[in-house]
Amino acid sequence: MYLTKEEEKMYRGEYGLTHEWAMKFLVSYGEAFNAERLTRISSAGVSWSVWTMGKIPEEVYEGLTRMKMAVPTYTVAGGMPDAHWKEMGISKEDWEKQVESTKTAKSMGFILTETCAPYLAGWIPIKGSHIATVESSCIAYFNSVFGARTHRDSFPSCFASAITGRTPYFGFHTERGRMGNLLVKVEAEPLEQVDYEALGYYVGEIAGLDVPVFTGIPREVEAEHLKGLGAALATSGGVGLYHIVGVTPEAPTLKAAFGGEKPKDTISVGKEEIKHGRDLLCTGGPEKVDFVMLGCPHYTVKQLARVAELLQGKKVHRDVTLWVFAPSAVRHTGDVMGITDVIKKAGGLVLSGTCPCGARKIPPNTKVMATDAAKQAHYATAYFPVDMWFGSVEECVNAAITGQWGDRQ
Amino acid sequence: MTREAEKIILRGRGVVGGKAEGEALVTRERVSCWGALDAETGTIIERRHELRGKSIKGKIFVFPSGKGSSGWGAIFYENYMKGNAPLAIINQRLDTVVANGVIASKVPTIIELDKDPVRVIETGDWVRVDADQGIVEVRKKKG
Numbered sequence: 361m362y363l364t365k366e367e368e369k370m371y372r373g374e375y376g377l378t379h380e381w382a383m384k385f386l387v388s389y390g391e392a393f394n395a396e397r398l399t400r401i402s403s404a405g406v407s408w409s410v411w412t413m414g415k416i417p418e419e420v421y422e423g424l425t426r427m428k429m430a431v432p433t434y435t436v437a438g439g440m441p442d443a444h445w446k447e448m449g450i451s452k453e454d455w456e457k458q459v460e461s462t463k464t465a466k467s468m469g470f471i472l473t474e475t476c477a478p479y480l481a482g483w484i485p486i487k488g489s490h491i492a493t494v495e496s497s498c499i500a501y502f503n504s505v506f507g508a509r510t511h512r513d514s515f516p517s518c519f520a521s522a523i524t525g526r527t528p529y530f531g532f533h534t535e536r537g538r539m540g541n542l543l544v545k546v547e548a549e550p551l552e553q554v555d556y557e558a559l560g561y562y563v564g565e566i567a568g569l570d571v572p573v574f575t576g577i578p579r580e581v582e583a584e585h586l587k588g589l590g591a592a593l594a595t596s597g598g599v600g601l602y603h604i605v606g607v608t609p610e611a612p613t614l615k616a617a618f619g620g621e622k623p624k625d626t627i628s629v630g631k632e633e634i635k636h637g638r639d640l641l642c643t644g645g646p647e648k649v650d651f652v653m654l655g656c657p658h659y660t661v662k663q664l665a666r667v668a669e670l671l672q673g674k675k676v677h678r679d680v681t682l683w684v685f686a687p688s689a690v691r692h693t694g695d696v697m698g699i700t701d702v703i704k705k706a707g708g709l710v711l712s713g714t715c716p717c718g719a720r721k722i723p724p725n726t727k728v729m730a731t732d733a734a735k736q737a738h739y740a741t742a743y744f745p746v747d748m749w750f751g752s753v754e755e756c757v758n759a760a761i762t763g764q765w766g767d768r769q
Numbered sequence: 770m771t772r773e774a775e776k777i778i779l780r781g782r783g784v785v786g787g788k789a790e791g792e793a794l795v796t797r798e799r800v801s802c803w804g805a806l807d808a809e810t811g812t813i814i815e816r817r818h819e820l821r822g823k824s825i826k827g828k829i830f831v832f833p834s835g836k837g838s839s840g841w842g843a844i845f846y847e848n849y850m851k852g853n854a855p856l857a858i859i860n861q862r863l864d865t866v867v868a869n870g871v872i873a874s875k876v877p878t879i880i881e882l883d884k885d886p887v888r889v890i891e892t893g894d895w896v897r898v899d900a901d902q903g904i905v906e907v908r909k910k911k912g
Contacts, residue, residue, distance in 0.1 A: 385872065392784040392868045407843070415843055415850075494839040496866075514842035514869035531865065568799055569834055569864055598799065598836035598864050640817070717804055739804030739838070741816040 361390055361528075362397045370524060378423035382520035389517050390528025399529040403431050403485060404522035405478060405493030407515070408470060409438030409714075410454065410461040415515065428469050430525030434483045435465065436495040437476040437658070439720070442688050442713035448721045474713045475687035476657045477587060479506070482689065487609055490533055492521035496600070497657045497735065500590030503601035505583070507609035509533045512600040532601055538610060539619035540573035540603050542566075543626040547576055548634055554752040555634050556585040557734040560592025562637030566627060567597045573617040574604045581607055584660055591657050592637075592734035638750060641737040645747025647767070648679075651726040652760040653740070654753060655685030656715055656733035661693050663753070664710070668699035670757040676707030677763035681723040688712040708760070717743050730765060732756045777889060777907040779882040783900035784863060787877035789856035793894045793907075794828035796820050797887045802848070802870065803840025811853030829896040830855035831886050835864030845870030857898040859886045859905060879903055 363371060363383075370383040386398060416424065441448055445455040465472060473481040476495050479502070485491045487507035493499060494513050502508045509532055513521065521527045531537040544563055548555065563572055572593070581604070593599035603611035611617035654667060664686050676682045684703060686694065691712050694700040700710045716722045717739045722729065730749040731737050737750040749755075749765045759765050798819055805815035811826035825848075835841055841864070848854060857877040860867060871878040877900035890896060890907050897906040 388785075388872045389865075389868055392863060392872065393865070407840075415846055496837065496839045499839065511865045512839055514839045514866040515846065516842065516873055517865075517869050564836075568836065569862055595837055598834065598866070600865075643816070738816075742804050742814045 361387055361395060367398060367526065376423060378420055378427060378523060381417070381420045382523040385516060385520040386524060386526060386528055390530065393528065393530040395528040395530040397529050398526040399490050399533055400525055401431055401490045401492050401521055401527050403483065403491050404429065404433045404518060405436050405483070405491070405495060405498065406433060406470070406518045406522055407438050407494055408435045408461070408465050409440045410457040411439040412461070416519065424519065424523070425464050425468060427523070429522040431522065432471060433469070433522045434471045434473045434478050436478055436493070436498060437474060437714050437718050439718050440714055441711050441719065442474055444709065444711050447709060448711070448719055449724065450719065450721065473687065476715070477687060480658065480660055480690055481687045490527065492518060492527040494518045496594035497587070497591035499600050500594050500602065501587060503532055504590060504603065504608050505586050512598065536619070538571070538601060539621060540571045540617045541624050542570040542572045543623040544572045544574045545576055545626065545628045546574055547628060547630045549576070549578065551577070551585070552752065553585060553588060554638070554732065557588040557592050557732070558634045558637035558641070559629060560589040561596045561641060561734040561738070562629060562633050564593040564595060564597030564599055567593065567599050569598045572599060572602045573611065573614070573623065574602065575614065577604045577607060579606055584663055587657050588734065595735045595738050641734055641748065641750035643741060643747045646728055647765040649728050649730045649749065649759045649763060649765050650680060651723050651729045652680060652682045652756050653716055653729060653731045653736055654683070654756060656731065656736035659684065659686040659690060661690050664690060664694045665697070665699050666753060667757060668702040670754060671703055671706035671708065674706055674761050676760045679763050680760050682708035682760045683716070684708055684710045685715050686710060686712060716740060722746070730756050730759045775909055777909070779884050779886060779889060779905040779907065781879040781882035781903050781905065783877070783879050783903045784868065785871045785876060785878040786901045787875070788899050788901065789829065789877050790897045791827060791829050791856045793831055793890050793892055793896045794820070794823060794825060795831040795887055795890050795892045797833065799834050799836035800832045801835070801837030801841065802844040803838035805837060806844055806848060808844055808848040808851055808853065811848055824853070825855045826853040828855045829857050829859065829898060831859040831890050833887055834860055834862040835867035839866050841866035842869030842873060846873045849874035849876065857900065859890070859898065861885060861887070879905055
């Protein structure tokens with residue numbers, strides 16, 4: 361791989377052990393994909409919490425915690441909430457470690473967005489900019505909706521990129537690597553939030569690592585819809601970039617989305633396939649719900665306001681726990697607007713920084729869980745011994761109030 | 770001679786060097802690590818995965834590609850640190866999140882083989898991996 365003089369110095373250890381480790385990792389990473397060079401990045405995203413320690417080689421960790429990153433570096437959601445540790449059942453010992461870990465993150469200059477949707481908290485990479493980030497749902501959003509360029513980065517490449525300000529130049533960073541190759545004809549209007557989630561879950565399993573190009577999604581599609589669609593595509597599949605003809609920035613036309621090439625495959629998705637995607641996420645257990653989780657990926661203000669609207673003048677059932685997750689920046693706006701207060705008064709809780717799967721915590725004795733997120737529904741049945749209901753936010757809040765799935769209040 | 774006749778050779782590209790030999794664990798489904806692998810035991814825990822309940826520890830782990838959360842690298846590395854790594858990985862297509870995990874854990878890995886490994890290799894086959902040369906040698910299990 362070609363390295364510039366500066367990159368070579370890092371590789372040879374002239375910038376110290378941490379840069380050497382980072383540069384050597386990036387070279388191996390790039391060579392695995394036949395990359396010929398690195399490219400500079402303008403920002404990076406990493407996951408940082410008490411659990412990060414111990415996953416980085418000790419000698420590297422020491423140096424890392426004493427340095428500043430080469431580019432603005434944002435934190436995505438980690439394994440800990442920003443507060444509410446007691447409510448989430450986290451031990452005092454772990455919480456104290458987390459407080460220390462956050463201090464370290466501050467000293468390193470990390471921008472503590474602490475959310476899987478950092479674009480809701482101020483990280484806005486512009487079209488065509490090269491970045492390096494983790495968080496599969498955020499990767500899909502940045503690549504597809506913003507037109508920024510990132511790999512499906514992971515651990516430890518995100519740290520190697522933040523340290524050096526570089527990433528290997530291949531795949532989604534190149535024009536060619538961004539072209540669609542799977543045509544997905546959606547014939548299912550009107551599409552609600554829950555349909556976008558199920559659509560993404562259904563298509564992801566077929567798409568794998570491909571770049572799907574959607575037709576049939578209306579120009580009026582909302583940011584929240586795409587947040588859910590991308591998260592689901594990156595859950596059942598490994599989709600890091602998709603295009604929507606007439607909607608997303610690199611797909612003004614079908615031809616542009618495919619770079620003039622023919623799709624290697626075409627699939628059609630109607631109401632039936634979307635229902636199938638939805639059914640795959642439910643385990644079909646008892647209808648008595650113990651726990652309702654909303655906000656995966658973390659909610660926008662609009663979504664938070666919708667929950668408050670549904671809960672206005674109502675009470676969460678005494679046998680049910682309701683957790684709503686949003687970036688701390690959004691929660692603050694919710695505080696200002698009084699909507700977090702409405703949720704709290706109804707008996708729910710607005711949390712930030714993590715999620716049940718991220719923290720590996722659900723309320724004690726949860727047997728049946730409900731959520732409006734395909735991603736959370738999928739992963740929670742692996743981490744927790746629970747039955748799962750997946751549905752719309754209206755169905756979920758209704759279950760929180762009645763304690764029953766499908767029972768009208 | 771009959772032993773020789775049973776041997777199948779696949780050629781691919783080694784992305785993490787090294788040699789390993791052992792029993793194959795094969796799936797035609799893509800594999801996630803975060804939210805899908807219990808690093809304490811090396812066991813697949815994804816609800817609808819055909820390998821649910823199976824451990825990848827000490828196996829030649831053969832699957833089409835990665836999928837899912839970008840926590841792949843972190844969980845795979847944690848699983849390796851706890852002594853539950855597979856002996857080698859064979860993927861037809863390399864996902865960047867998988868590349869992170871196998872490079873960090875130095876698990877020999879071969880990709881882009883001349884025959885589809887999930888169709889040629891079956892769970893229980895004896896597999897020799899030479900990731901320096903990009904060669905996979907398969908001895909089919911008996912019966």
